[in-house]
Amino acid sequence: MAVLLSILISLISIPAKANIKITGPVCQLRSFTMSGYSRKGELNIGGIFSLHIGEPVSQIPFTELRDIKLCKQFPFTAYERLLAMIFATEEIQKDPKLLSNITLGYVIYDSCSTIAGAIEGTLRLLTGQAKPVPNYQCLSPVVAVIGESYSSTSIPMARLLGLYKFPQISHAATVMALSNKNQFPSFLRTIPMDLFQSNCIAHLIRYFSWTWVGLLSDSSDYGLQGSLKVKEELSKAGVCIAFFQTIPAVYSEMKIQHISEIIRTSSANVIVIYSNDVDLYPLMEVTAQNNVTGKVWIASDAWAEPYLFSKNEFLRTLQGTLGILVRKGDISGFREYIYSLNPYRNPDNIFLKNFWELVFNCKLQIQDKTNKNLTKESNVCAGDETLQGMTLDFFKLTELRNTYNVYNAIYAVAHALHDMISCRHGEGPFDNGTCALVHDFQPWQLFHYIKNVHFWNKNGEEVFFDIHGDPPAMFSIVNWQVTSENSFRYLDIGHFDATAADNQKLIMDVSAILWNEGHEKIPQSLCSESCSPGYRKVTQPGQPICCFNCIMCSQGEISNQTDSIDCLKCPKDGWPNERQDKCVKKANEFLSYEEPLGSVLIAISIFLEMTTAAILTVFIKCHHTPVVKANNRELSYLLLFSLILCFLCSFIFIGRPTHVTCMLRQSAFGIIYTLSISCVLAKTVVVVIAFNASKPNSSLRKYAGPRLPKLLIMFCTSVQIILCVSWLTASPPFLNENTTSVTGKIITECNEGSPVAFWCMLSYMGILAVVSLAVAFLSRKLPDSFNEAKFITFSMLVFVSVWMSFIPAYLSTQGKYMVAVEIFAIVSSGAGLLLCIFAPKCYIILLRPDMNTRDYLMGKGEFKN
Structure with a gap:
């Protein structure tokens, strides 16, 4: 790129050198008069500033051809930067420790914020000519260039100056490309990129x-x-x-x-x-x-x-x-310097003249070498104007930012010159380790010292350039706030x-911070409102990722952060809370003693157990009475004892299940209830056999005797014992924590192991109950002395009805309610047996002792034709 630019400049210079005759109409590019100001010294620093700006583009209609004033408006902030350069140069002159015995001067041009102005000013600084000729080499009047303000004007300057490695330090150009040392080898800046x-x-x-x-x-x-x-x-x-x-x-x-x-x-x-x-x-x-x-x-x-x-x-x-x-800094004495400005003491300073006329809204009449006779104008400056006492609102002396960068840039050049002349920092770019004389060095040699400069300014701030020519990056954030005077403050x-x-x-x-109207709090700028915890984001089709919909997490999942992309599954023992923003431990469900349902069932079981025990006690005490002796009192004792055990089974079902209780509950219940039904069946069979055996020539006499009921009970119960032992051996019930059946709960339950074995156990018990019901029903009309068959019929009707209702209820429930249904079936069927069989006998024993006689029972037992 640098080579191409050099060729282009050479081509541009051809018409100035060659003897070429041009015939016909000639067009010329519009140009503007370039303003400049200098105060020469032994060593000079060049400066190019955007002291004027053109009209805003929207005010220039392209349909009209008219004179465009490029240098129209005069922003005071730009002039403030120029003053900082002059102030720093004069301050260095007074510093005995820096460039002592050397006069430091400056040459400054106004680019009018244009690329053409920046290039022309650069060429003037390179050649020292008022009308520079491109590619014309001579001794430059300056050792370094400060500027420009804009990146767009600094880039062409840096390309041109880079051809000669001429030092350039910008105070406001921030474009990143300028840090590329291959394209811009001699560019430095005091503002971060x-x-x-x-x-x-x-x-x-x-x-x-x-x-x-x-x-x-x-x-x-x-x-x-x-x-x-x-x-x-x-x-x-x-x-x-x-x-x-x-x-x-x-x-x-x-x-x-x-x-x-x-x-x-x-x-x-x-x-x-x-x-x-x-x-x-x-x-x-x-x-x-x-x-x-x-x-x-x-x-x-x-x-x-x-x-x-x-x-x-x-x-x-x-x-x-x-x-x-860029961060702001303080320049000590700068305010006083500005107050001391006076165009009458500096008649050649065209920029100060423009500034003065704008500030005081008058015209200066200063006689100089070119204007001998001045015309009288209205609104002429009186000559006694002074900046002292003015508020200087047009300067931001407490907010020196790019102005402060200019100040540091001048000092960076001064320190580099001082280091070069005094041979500091080891070997430089000179032969044999020699040092430069004041007028005997090239710009590229000074650039070596400028890029390696490192010093502390008067504010105690470290000034240096990194390998890319950039300073440490520090910025201020400012808020535009409207004041009561209808202006902005920053x-x-x-x-x-x-x-x-x-x-x-x-x-x-x-x-x-004061936000724009309508916002008292921090304004929001979102394509979609944030998804609260418990929801996840789903990107809208064809939209950026910031545009999304919020959908609730699926069952069993949570999101515990705002704007979650995915939902998280809860652990096995956890479940989302109502808002689905955190996992809570699942409630462990089982039928406990503490809850009302468990307490009621236990209370009923205890009451019935005590009732059964009381009846057994009564029967034992009254064992010699006819009512107790009737229908085999040993069977009554065994039936009452089995009912006590049945009611005790309820305690195995209530409470937190364990492996032991899971193996015992169903098998113990099945065996005990089979024993109870076997006793009832034996009592029924004894009644039938006893009645028929009393008839003449009955073939059942040989079966009547005390061994028959015992053998019948042993046989029927043994079959159930064999079934339960086989079940416990092959596929026993086990403790299971069911986490899927009920939402948000862990059902601690007993898995039956083999459902077939469980239903076989219940089916066998049901068969015995049906057989007992059938036998009792057939013998319900026997004489009153053998009326127990009628009561057995009622008890077995209750028993069968309860267990027939149990099956659908058991299958339609789960968890603790399934256990409660089974306990209710056990308790209610046992209560049916107890009340229907033994309540009439207790009534006679306790309340009607007159009926508890052999004569009364035999009298009641006559056959009715």
Whole structure:
């Protein structure tokens, strides 16, 4: 690139050197008169500043051909930087320890914020000619160049100066490309490059949790490179770009209106603008006319503290803007220096003359060498004007930022000159380790010392350049706040230090921020509202990842963070709470003694058990009475004892199951109940056999006897014992924690092991019950002395009805209710046997002893024909 630029400059110089005759009409490029000011010394520092700016592009219609004043407006902040250069040069002259006995001067030109002006000023500084000829080499009147203010004007300057490794230090150009030493070998700057500014913007947006932002840039390298870096940093941070538009370099009303409409209609409330103020002005003018408010503008340093947007028309639109500015510094004595300015003592200073006329709104009449006779004008300056006592609102003397960078740049050149002349820092670029004489060195030799300069300024701040020619990156965050005088003030509300730890890089004072109207709190800028814990994000089809829907986590899953992408499954013993934002331990469900249902069943079981025990006691005490003797009292004792055991079975079913209780509960219940039913069956069979055996010539006499009921009970019970032992041996019941049947609960239950064995056990018990019912039913009309068969019939009807109801109820419930159903069946069927068989006998024994006689029973036992 450097070679191509050299060839281009050589080609441009051909018409000036060659003897070429040009015939026909000739067109010429428009040019402007370049203003400059100098005070020469033994060593001079060049300066190129954007002291004037042109008309905003929106005010220049392309349909008209008229004279365009490029150097029209005079921003005071630019002049403040020029004054800082002059002040620093004069201050160095008074420092006995720095460049003593050497006169330091300066040569300054105004580029009018144009590339043409910057190039022409650079050529003048390189050649020392008022009308420079490209590629004409001679001794430069300056040793280094300070400037330019804009990246767009600094880049062509750096390309030209880089051909000769001529030192250039910019105080405001931030574009990242200028850190490339292959393209710009002699460029340095005292302002951080855009890479760090982009990092600062990304940190700022992440700090406020904004995830949906718009992005604008101008068409220069500064805007395009900076905005692309911002986009890259925001993408890394998970921030989505709602729109990305480029402000046209050539004014286009249609394009400007289009961008303004995008801003107005976008749901993004935060808009990052990486642009200079001149290119941005037309867009902001239209945006203000469209009354766009409620937006948070993030301003890059090129327009974060602008002169153009101080008008009233921008107050509503731009209030609350957050701007990124280089850190500020203090220049001791600078205020007093400004107060001492007087154009009458410096008649050659054209810039001071312009400044004076603007400040006091008058015309200076100063006689100089070129103007002998001055015409009289109205509103002539009186000559006694002074800046002393003025508020100097046009200068920001407490907010010196780029002005402070100029001050440090001048001192960097001075220290480098001092180091070069005094042979500091070891071997330099000179032969045999010699030192330079005041007038005997080349710019590239001085550049060696400037890039390695390292000193502490008067504020105690370290000044140096890294390998890319960049200073340490520190920024201030300013908030645009509307004052009572209807103007902006720029309040520092935070700072960014790229060298600090990650959690300390950005420090903010949020309480000091005044946001745009309509926002009392921190404005939100989201494509979609955040998903609260308990929900997860689902990206909307065709939209960026920041645009999503929130759906509740599935059953058994939680999300414990805002904006979770995935839901987490709870552990086996856990379950989501109602909001599904954390897992809670599942309730362990079993039929316990403490809960009402368990307490009621236990109370009933105890009552019936005590009742059975009382009846057994009564029967034992009254064992000699006819009622007890009737129908085999041994069977009655055994039946009552088995019923006691049946009621005791309830205790095995209630409480937390264990492996032992799981193996015992069903088998013990089955065997004991089989024993009870066997006793009932034996009693029924004894009644039938006894009645039939009493008939003459009965064949059943030989079966009547005390051994029959015992054998029958042993046989029927043994079959159930064999079934239960086989069950416990082959596939025994076991403890199981059921985590799936009931939502949010762990059912601690006994798994039956083999459902077939369980239902075989119940079926066998049911068969015995049906047989007992059938036999009792057939013998229900026997004589009254043998009326126990009638009561057995009632008891077995109750028993069969209960267990027939038990089956569907058992199958339709689970957990503790299934256990409760089985306990209820056990208790109610046992109570049916107890009441139906023994209640009539107890009535006779306890309440009607007159009926408890053999004569009464025999009398009652006569056959009825």
